[in-house]
């Protein structure tokens with residue numbers, strides 16, 4: 074039996090941020106090559122590129138559950154770039170220590186976060202490409218920000234509405250076009 078700290082045991086027995094997000098901005102499914110265990114992770118990103126919500130589910134061991142719980146607590150509210158910098162040693166510190174043999178379990182959480190962020194960026198990239206392909210038809214519309222679920226623009230409400238319809242049609246899902254400052 075591994076020797077676990079009280080904090081780690083608490084995160085194992087009462088893991089924080091377990092579950093899934095409906096229509097996540099980023100989703101990942103990763104596995105640990107060391108043990109074959111798996112993890113799914115969802116993120117929701119706000120308009121300031123911060124992690125507004127993060128949820129995970131894992132078939133991993135106690136160490137994986139506790140470290141993913143810790144990682145989600147540490148990452149929530151952080152800018153995406155900062156969340157990606159969270160190190161294994163910081164997760165272990167957060168949990169009051171972790172047996173070195175179990176470090177690979179916490180690596181799985183980090184990989185899940187990295188991969189969910191990559192998915193978020195890919196989705197945002199798809200929206201950005203579609204925005205570019207349509208923009209020539211809207212001479213008076215200025216793009217302020219692109220997100221996987223919405224686009225912020227400056228321009229008339231008529232243009233914004235038309236643009237939103239065309240964007241949603243082309244992408245095959247609803248994209249909210251909101252006028253910046255509203």
Ligand code: FES
Pocket residue numbers: 105108109110133134135136137177178181
């Ligand atoms: Fe598989 Fe820990 S042993 S995640």
